[in-house]
Amino acid sequence: MSFHYPNGKKYVQPAQQMAIKKTRMKDLTYSNRGMTLEDDLNETNDFYLQTAQAVIHKKPTPVQIVNVDYPKRSAAVIKEAYFKQASTTDYNGVYKGKYLDFEAKETKNRQSFPLKNFHKHQIKHMKQVLDQGGIAFVILRFSATEEVYLLEAEHLLVFWKRMENGGRKSVTKLEIEEFGHYIPLGFRPRIDYIKIIDELYGLN
Template sequence: MGINYPNGKKFTPAENPPARQNNGRKKPKKDLSFSNRGKTLEDELNESNSYYLSRGQAVIHKKPVPLQIVKVDYPSRNAAVVREAYFRTPSTTDYNGVWNGKHVDFEAKETRNKTSFPLKNIHEHQIRHMKQVSDQGGVAFMIIRFAIPDRYFAIPFPLLESSWERMQKGGRKSIGLDEIEKAAVEISPGMYPRLDYLPALEQLLGKTESEEQ
């Protein structure tokens, strides 16, 4: 498709298990990275959002892409393949919704860079949108996954904004991992949900409020 921009069960251990049962060795822990191999950050967030929704913790969804379909082929009677489409308007951010009485709005990005996040992965209109959300009392932020060390961070909008302004003035075109580790909150992946990012978001709000005082 061509797309063009217009601009649980309780475990009860057996009593006195046979000595030969593991030869005395402990059962290895489940490898979370292996069990989630092949999933994208979007997949992980969608699953986490479904978990939050089912438990009444938050209502957050991925925004639909505003496409204008131009050309469609029908290789079979029950199948349609979009061959050409345009963005009707520039997309804003990936996710929005309501949590704890607050509007939340965030972008999700992955990078294979090990020491920094390239700002070329986001766009000016997205920065502008997040600022508008923040100015209205909403919570704007970004979730970044560093693929190589497999680390996740919730990035506060002020760090994103200041890094963008620095680039606009001729400074570095990325946010260093050291800057992220200092200002952001790291999210430790788990099982249910895979990315429990709401506690990280609460920490971000606490940091922001303390800085404003």
Template structure:
């Protein structure tokens, strides 16, 4: 099956993408390096659900099917499809009766986080979640240093507005350190963002 991006380019699975589709052994150490941010968060969310701490899921990437073959009357084979641009954020769920919603992004840049990694519709979605009283944030990963930060959406929106009014097009790492919270990599809860929520919103 051919799967393409919205610009028409062919989607070619990376080693990381292939790895994600295989079943991991329960005995495999979660301390292994080289995992993507998505993999780490999926492991974290699975741990939260198993321990009945929180229920958080990754939203599926929407796909538009453009060509289907019917080799048999009872079977259909998708021959060509396109990834559609997601209209909201990556993850949502509930924790202690609170709706939580967040986006996860990573960068190879060592000194700043480019705001081009976010899309206008994601920013608007975050504003809507905040307006309804939900908890909204972003998880940012500096891949080269293996460093992960929690940044509240309200702070991201300030930096976004700064860019829209002619300011810099990225958030410096110093700004993220000042306004965000560093999340050290753990064992089972690889990226334990619930600890940050407990501190910031007094949910513990």
């Protein structure tokens, strides 16, 4: 069975990626680092769930099946499928009666975070969440320095609007440090963003 991304590129399973890149482990690629961020957040959310602090999950990626084989009448084998572009953000859930919705991104850049990492429909979705009284934000990681920040969607919307009006196409590191909230990496949980939410919204 083969999976393809919306751009037609074939999806390679993580096990295959590891075999292909086994000799280059010291030179981690951008995509591998992205998976690490996802793993860290999934571990964090599992910890929140196990300790009854919050119920937050990663949204499943929608898949479009285009080729199915029926070797037996009682079984079907998917031969080819495509990952459809998600229409919202990566994660959502509930914490102390509040709806949380957020996106997780990272960059190799040291001094800025490119806004091209986000899609217009994600920005629209976060604004809709805010309009309904929910809590929306993004978790940003600078992979070169392993620095992680929480940036509220309210600020991201301002930077996005600036870009649409002809301004810079990225958020500077200094702006993220000023308007965002640094999250020190821990053991369990790895990325304790709930602590930041407590401080911002007085939920502790």
